[in-house]
Amino acid sequence: xxxxxxxALDETDPVRALDVAKSVAPFVAKIKINYPLVLSAGLEIVxxxxxxxxxxxxxxxxxxxxxxxxxAKEAFEAGASGIIAHAFPGPESLKAIREVDSTKDMYVVIxxxxxxxxxxxxxxxxxxxxxxxxxxxxxxxxxxxxxxxxVRNLVGDLEIxxxxxxxxxxxxxxxxxxxxNYIIVGRGIYLSDDPAAAAEKYSKELV
Ligand code: BMP
Numbered sequence: 001x002x003x004x005x006x007x008a009l010d011e012t013d014p015v016r017a018l019d020v021a022k023s024v025a026p027f028v029a030k031i032k033i034n035y036p037l038v039l040s041a042g043l044e045i046v047x048x049x050x051x052x053x054x055x056x057x058x059x060x061x062x063x064x065x066x067x068x069x070x071x072a073k074e075a076f077e078a079g080a081s082g083i084i085a086h087a088f089p090g091p092e093s094l095k096a097i098r099e100v101d102s103t104k105d106m107y108v109v110i111x112x113x114x115x116x117x118x119x120x121x122x123x124x125x126x127x128x129x130x131x132x133x134x135x136x137x138x139x140x141x142x143x144x145x146x147x148x149x150x151v152r153n154l155v156g157d158l159e160i161x162x163x164x165x166x167x168x169x170x171x172x173x174x175x176x177x178x179x180x181n182y183i184i185v186g187r188g189i190y191l192s193d194d195p196a197a198a199a200e201k202y203s204k205e206l207v
Contacts, residue, residue, distance in 0.1 A: 012040040068094075110147075127189050152180075
């Protein structure tokens with residue numbers, strides 16, 4: 001069975017980031033890159049890492065449609081296989097990303113994993129929106145499996161990717177049982193003394 005693990009590569013040293021990415025590639029389905037690495041290494045790092053793993057650009061895009069379109073275009077042209085966007089700017093902003101390249105993945109944040117991270121998110125409306133705009137999937141928190149289960153009921157077959165396993169205390173097993181397709185692990189892997197071994201361990205817990 002293929003891996004259900006996504007690495008969140010928030011390592012800001014570009015050389016180390018590439019080393020980690022290469023060593024964990026056999027154990028992960030995808031690598032998620034966020035602002036810390038892109039701001040330190042430049043967008044070229046997306047192109048580099050895409051050579052050995054699909055890359056999701058976690059830019060949490062949240063702007064007017066034209067700006068969302070421009071951001072998505074840059075990310076996809078750099079080689080990203082997908083992008084993460086916020087729901088609250090509404091359907092036109094999300095559709096603008098979809099229209100850049102509908103073969104790419106678009107994930108919509110439904111609610112967040114940190115303490116009180118769910119207090120300002122509207123799970124029902126955001127799930128409805130993700131379906132309406134044809135999202136590939138949604139982001140829901142491993143730290144609150146009850147929210148993952150709620151999201152699963154609302155989004156049908158859309159993919160659920162869940163951050164918060166490891167450093168934030170979420171459990172892989174509970175998250176998958178609640179209905180997530182993939183867990184996202186960052187510090188639990190890239191800060192480990194042996195990132196490949198850590199990735200292998202997390203990936204085995206999931207099969
Ligand atoms: P870590 O395993 O080190 O906590 O990393 C989690 C990753 O997932 C980070 O890149 C973070 O920005 C992202 N993330 C999250 O933790 N919670 C959310 O609700 C949404 C996220 O994208």
